[in-house]
Amino acid sequence: MTKNVVIVGGGLVGSALALELARRGVPVTVLEKAVPGAEASSAAAGILAPRVEAHGHPEQRALGLEALAGWQEWAASLGDDVGFARCGVLVARDESPDPDAELLEGRALAERAPGLGAERAWWIAEEGVVDTRVLVSAVHAAAARAGAVFRSGLTVESVDAGGVVAGGARLAGTPVVCAGAWTSVVPGIANLPVSPVRGQLVAVGATGAVRSVVFGPAGYLVPRRDETVLGATMENVGFARGTTAQGLRDVLDAALRLCPSLGAAPVLRQWSSFRPGSPDGRPIIGEVGGVMVASGHSRNGILLAPLTASRVADALLARRPLPPAWSPARFSPAG
Numbered sequence: 001m002t003k004n005v006v007i008v009g010g011g012l013v014g015s016a017l018a019l020e021l022a023r024r025g026v027p028v029t030v031l032e033k034a035v036p037g038a039e040a041s042s043a044a045a046g047i048l049a050p051r052v053e054a055h056g057h058p059e060q061r062a063l064g065l066e067a068l069a070g071w072q073e074w075a076a077s078l079g080d081d082v083g084f085a086r087c088g089v090l091v092a093r094d095e096s097p098d099p100d101a102e103l104l105e106g107r108a109l110a111e112r113a114p115g116l117g118a119e120r121a122w123w124i125a126e127e128g129v130v131d132t133r134v135l136v137s138a139v140h141a142a143a144a145r146a147g148a149v150f151r152s153g154l155t156v157e158s159v160d161a162g163g164v165v166a167g168g169a170r171l172a173g174t175p176v177v178c179a180g181a182w183t184s185v186v187p188g189i190a191n192l193p194v195s196p197v198r199g200q201l202v203a204v205g206a207t208g209a210v211r212s213v214v215f216g217p218a219g220y221l222v223p224r225r226d227e228t229v230l231g232a233t234m235e236n237v238g239f240a241r242g243t244t245a246q247g248l249r250d251v252l253d254a255a256l257r258l259c260p261s262l263g264a265a266p267v268l269r270q271w272s273s274f275r276p277g278s279p280d281g282r283p284i285i286g287e288v289g290g291v292m293v294a295s296g297h298s299r300n301g302i303l304l305a306p307l308t309a310s311r312v313a314d315a316l317l318a319r320r321p322l323p324p325a326w327s328p329a330r331f332s333p334a335g
């Protein structure tokens with residue numbers, strides 16, 4: 001049994017890990033520089049699409065499918081409705097996104113998505129969605145009920161194998177860095193290739209035009225009960241916050257090409273946040289200089305957070321090896 005664990009970062013990855021460890025009886029404290037969940041995790045579109053997002057990498061696809069398979073039970077265990085739904089995914093692109101995808105055309109496609117502009121699209125029934133507006137607060141509350149301690153407004157200033165320094169005070173314990181896009185700027189975490197990838201999103205009033213997630217060549221649509229989310233840019237602009245005229249234009253152009261009838265929908269909100277990008281889009285999870293890191297989830301941190309939590313807890317408590325596809329060693333010269 002490990003001693004107490006100190007988690008750096010209270011996004012979905014850190015909060016899900018806190019929940020997992022607290023449920024396993026491990027004393028755990030989460031240090032969050034702002035408000036738990038206020039960054040990428042509550043901004044995300046909430047698509048759970050392991051097949052579409054695997055981009056042909058077999059181990060990443062298998063891990064994504066494992067994550068999705070556990071999602072419904074995990075969501076139910078939180079005690080709050082987080083809008084989990086297996087709404088399916090349509091991919092309006094020429095190439096099949098995955099061997100499980102079925103080609104829909106004509107009437108079959110019109111029945112599935114009456115407002116779609118495309119004449120053909122690939123259908124995957126099992127993929128899903130979750131409402132990130134409520135997800136992290138539900139995980140945070142469940143973790144706190146299980147005994148995890150959250151300390152907000154506290155920036156971790158340095159980290160080493162024996163603990164962290166935050167607010168000028170040392171906190172001893174086994175650290176796990178879950179600092180999202182900020183991971184590589186946490187002092188003590190050297191040379192990790194995690195960088196911010198800004199994404200801009202727009203929410204419009206729900207029209208019923210799409211009932212499943214729709215991916216196009218340059219964007220996607222995500223149905224929620226009360227709105228449709230249109231996304232998203234992928235921009236390397238450092239930590240520049242906010243939306244831009246060009247970014248919103250790109251998001252709206254891509255969305256309206258996919259579903260022209262959305263042009264009449266009222267705009268409700270626009271926002272942006274920073275994905276924790278990794279060079280190959282896969283998470284970076286494992287020990288770096290003696291410190292456990294769980295970051296770099298890129299476009300799939302919502303999908304992969306529960307699986308990340310259980311795999312990191314297994315590694316900390318039972319020395320179970322972490323997935324090689326996520327190893328930080330793949331970026332070291334010998335790796």
Ligand SMILES: Cc1cc2nc3c(=O)[nH]c(=O)nc-3n(C[C@H](O)[C@H](O)[C@H](O)COP(=O)(O)OP(=O)(O)OC[C@H]3O[C@@H](n4cnc5c(N)ncnc54)[C@H](O)[C@@H]3O)c2cc1C
Binds near residue numbers: 298301
């Ligand atoms: C526009 C957009 C759309 C997305 N859509 C999807 C999607 O549809 N499906 C999907 O699966 N994923 C999606 N993602 C990706 C997903 O949001 C991320 O991969 C995931 O939220 C990462 O979680 P995290 O906890 O690592 O990061 P975050 O949620 O960013 O949390 C990291 C936390 O660490 C804190 N922190 C950083 N440094 C310190 C420090 N020194 N001390 C204390 N605290 C610190 C930060 O304040 C922050 O709260 C999307 C992301 C974006 C931006």
